[in-house]
Amino acid sequence: MAKQKTIFVCSNCGAQSPKWGGRCVQCGLWGTMEEEILSPASDSPAHATLAVSPPVSLPDIPEHNLERTPAGIGELDRVLGGGIVAGMAVLLGGEPGIGKSTLMLQTAQRVASAGRRVLYVTGEESLGQTRMRGRRLGADSAEIYVAAENSLENITGYIEEFSPDLVVVDTIQMIHRRDIPSAPGTVAQVRQCAVELVCLVKRRGCGLFLVGHITKEGSIAGPKVLEHLVDCVLYFEGDRFHSYRILRTIKNRYGSTNEIGVFEMTGSGLKDVLNPSVIFLAERDASQPGSAIAATVEGSRPLLVEVQALASRSAFSAPTRRAGGVDLNRLAMVLAILERHTPLCPSANDIFVSAVGGMQIAEPAADLSVAVAIASSIAQKPAPADCVFAAEIGLGGELRGATMAGMRLKEAEKLGFKQIVLAPSNAEALSGRSAIKVRSFRTIAEVLNEYC
Numbered sequence: 001m002a003k004q005k006t007i008f009v010c011s012n013c014g015a016q017s018p019k020w021g022g023r024c025v026q027c028g029l030w031g032t033m034e035e036e037i038l039s040p041a042s043d044s045p046a047h048a049t050l051a052v053s054p055p056v057s058l059p060d061i062p063e064h065n066l067e068r069t070p071a072g073i074g075e076l077d078r079v080l081g082g083g084i085v086a087g088m089a090v091l092l093g094g095e096p097g098i099g100k101s102t103l104m105l106q107t108a109q110r111v112a113s114a115g116r117r118v119l120y121v122t123g124e125e126s127l128g129q130t131r132m133r134g135r136r137l138g139a140d141s142a143e144i145y146v147a148a149e150n151s152l153e154n155i156t157g158y159i160e161e162f163s164p165d166l167v168v169v170d171t172i173q174m175i176h177r178r179d180i181p182s183a184p185g186t187v188a189q190v191r192q193c194a195v196e197l198v199c200l201v202k203r204r205g206c207g208l209f210l211v212g213h214i215t216k217e218g219s220i221a222g223p224k225v226l227e228h229l230v231d232c233v234l235y236f237e238g239d240r241f242h243s244y245r246i247l248r249t250i251k252n253r254y255g256s257t258n259e260i261g262v263f264e265m266t267g268s269g270l271k272d273v274l275n276p277s278v279i280f281l282a283e284r285d286a287s288q289p290g291s292a293i294a295a296t297v298e299g300s301r302p303l304l305v306e307v308q309a310l311a312s313r314s315a316f317s318a319p320t321r322r323a324g325g326v327d328l329n330r331l332a333m334v335l336a337i338l339e340r341h342t343p344l345c346p347s348a349n350d351i352f353v354s355a356v357g358g359m360q361i362a363e364p365a366a367d368l369s370v371a372v373a374i375a376s377s378i379a380q381k382p383a384p385a386d387c388v389f390a391a392e393i394g395l396g397g398e399l400r401g402a403t404m405a406g407m408r409l410k411e412a413e414k415l416g417f418k419q420i421v422l423a424p425s426n427a428e429a430l431s432g433r434s435a436i437k438v439r440s441f442r443t444i445a446e447v448l449n450e451y452c
């Protein structure tokens with residue numbers, strides 16, 4: 001009998017190596033290399049093919065029918081780009097307990113109540129648990145067929161038998177193929193099962209949601225190695241201790257990326273939040289030092305978020321820096337700029353910065369609000385209550401323009417703010433076009449001189 005060949009695959013990024021190592025040479029994470037036995041079936045991971053056809057001249061290809069079936073949940077439709085396209089495969093990732101199964105069952109109910117058939121495969125929970133959750137969420141449509149199933153062969157059989165319009169697999173890490181020797185949840189299983197499901201739904205023209213768990217480090221096998229196989233990748237952000245959840249598009253072949261949907265988790269399921277700026281500002285106490293409002297844009301949506309900072313004199317030579325919802329590297333850069341280009345001395349302080357409400361701010365245009373919040377806390381002087389900030393700070397301390405400044409300004413105006421601070425390039429373009437005061441400064445030192 002031929003000797004079984006083994007390779008080692010990184011469960012985070014999918015890098016392969018003939019030898020085991022404690023650390024993946026590609027992504028640098030420790031303890032992620034897993035042994036995978038190459039059976040003849042899994043030797044070529046993509047042996048499930050989309051279709052067999054000879055090459056066709058481009059203009060002769062019939063145009064793809066982009067008719068969308070609404071998922072029926074406004075914020076989910078927004079991140080999908082308007083609804084589910086026939087044959088679309090979506091990966092929904094997030095930490096355990098964040099609300100993936102909740103969102104999927106609510107979606108199943110909406111799609112089914114529009115007269116379409118849904119196959120809901122639950123690999124983690126029993127039929128009874130799904131029924132109980134359904135009762136709590138108001139999901140009771142007869143067109144939702146639930147299967148508590150882990151075997152890929154059975155699931156593909158059900159898809160052929162029931163001809164659903166939408167398939168939900170919750171979670172892909174629990175599904176396995178009998179002839180692959182690795183355990184469920186390993187890269188070999190997850191990748192092969194996903195490839196086959198994606199190819200099957202593309203052939204049949206139904207929608208597919210693959211649910212996958214990830215941890216904060218993103219290191220559990222699965223979602224990361226699946227991103228290139230699917231059409232759309234959505235990740236749930238936020239934490240279980242806040243009631244607000246953010247659904248972010250990482251990739252979308254049928255819509256724009258970086259779009260976000262905002263939900264509130266309630267006893268009866270996830271509810272759309274139509275005006276998220278209001279909730280991110282709800283508990284603000286503008287009379288306290290250390291608070292500034294960032295006018296951010298996520299995808300096509302403006303969002304005002306409160307950034308809070310606390311500076312307290314450090315007892316140690318290496319002061320503490322902590323950030324929640326703000327990138328730690330970006331914070332380090334803002335602190336270095338404040339140290340070098342302003343009279344403030346953040347190096348003598350422990351600094352804590354947080355974006356309120358569980359929001360993650362990734363864009364550089366939030367730099368100015370972070371700097372103002374820190375300066376306000378060090379100086380113990382509140383920033384003006386009626387002002388929002390939107391500018392990137394360059395390494396020379398200069399303010400740089402933000403994209404879509406007009407949209408940020410409109411959102412600030414809508415929520416009753418009276419001033420917006422922008423970089424000169426943005427302010428010029430917007431001067432005289434708004435009811436609120438547009439102020440611009442050349443450098444961060446000038447801003448702090450005025451406000452802190």
Ligand SMILES: Nc1ncnc2c1ncn2[C@@H]1O[C@H](COP(=O)(O)OP(=O)(O)O)[C@@H](O)[C@H]1O
Nearest residue numbers: 095096097098099100101102103240265266267
């Ligand atoms: N009876 C309940 N009442 C209110 N909220 C609940 C209830 N049960 C669960 N939840 C909420 O649902 C969340 C679990 O959602 P779930 O969809 O199972 O997460 P996931 O599938 O991502 O692991 C919990 O964190 C909690 O916030």
Ligand SMILES: [Mg+2]
Nearest residue numbers: 100101102170
């Ligand atoms: Mg779940």
